[in-house]
């Protein structure tokens with residue numbers, strides 16, 4: 001790892017956080033439940049300590065996850081950042097500078113502290129990275145506990161607890177992925193004891209579908225292709241499919257779960273052309289076994305975890321993206337199987 005930046009212990013991290021009165025907490029582009037829940041959770045902690053904190057994201061919060069947003073934990077619009085008076089920037093759930101997105105240019109003094117749980121990636125600020133944490137939300141919980149222990153806040157309020165719970169539940173697929181540890185469940189138990197409305201949160205996260213999402217899933221079932229004796233599944237969604245069905249990228253959020261759910265599949269991929277950026281394809285990859293998919297993604301400039309990773313690939317069309325990925329993975333027959 002780059003030693004230009006300092007690795008912080010949890011205690012040092014908390015010392016540093018206390019230096020901020022009006023921090024901005026930035027999350028990655030295309031924010032997921034962990035990014036949003038962790039950022040809101042950290043803002044909630046700052047607010048509980050009498051500070052003023054704001055979340056920031058280059059992309060809008062998806063409608064599906066909007067239930068985590070509310071008046072108490074306000075989000076800055078990217079275009080208002082330059083006029084906003086802040087005294088520090090903390091990134092959560094961001095493993096690489098490139099994942100900050102367009103707001104990176106407006107962050108004049110860069111990032112002060114990086115809080116993350118991804119196993120690969122270059123620190124771009126003094127950092128606290130816990131690779132054993134199933135979600136950035138687990139780290140936010142540890143931070144909250146440290147401040148309670150120090151008497152900086154009385155307890156974790158219900159809203160902050162809900163955000164942290166949602167972050168963890170989101171990144172663990174409702175506590176069923178391989179990243180879950182005994183500690184994950186212990187934290188969840190602590191949060192439940194604080195009165196977190198886990199039924200509602202998990203229903204919003206996993207069991208609630210808009211008509212658009214349902215329509216997108218129908219397309220995913222139709223489009224799913226298989227390679228390498230059925231061990232690789234790929235769903236490719238370009239802008240023409242989205243346009244002709246009146247759908248956006250965010251509606252395909254469950255495509256990867258469908259792709260990975262098929263019997264015999266070891267590696268699943270969803271490739272989506274970006275709504276605003278034709279020719280740019282976002283790849284999500286999952287392994288059902290201990291196969292390092294982050295390696296393949298790293299080759300294309302992305303990264304992530306052993307069994308869950310992503311990258312962005314620029315090509316003329318989506319078929320070329322598929323070919324590039326299959327080639328990198330050493331798949332010899334690039335004809336989709338029936």
Ligand SMILES: [Mn+2]
Pocket residue numbers: 034035093117134135136171
């Ligand atoms: Mn995460």
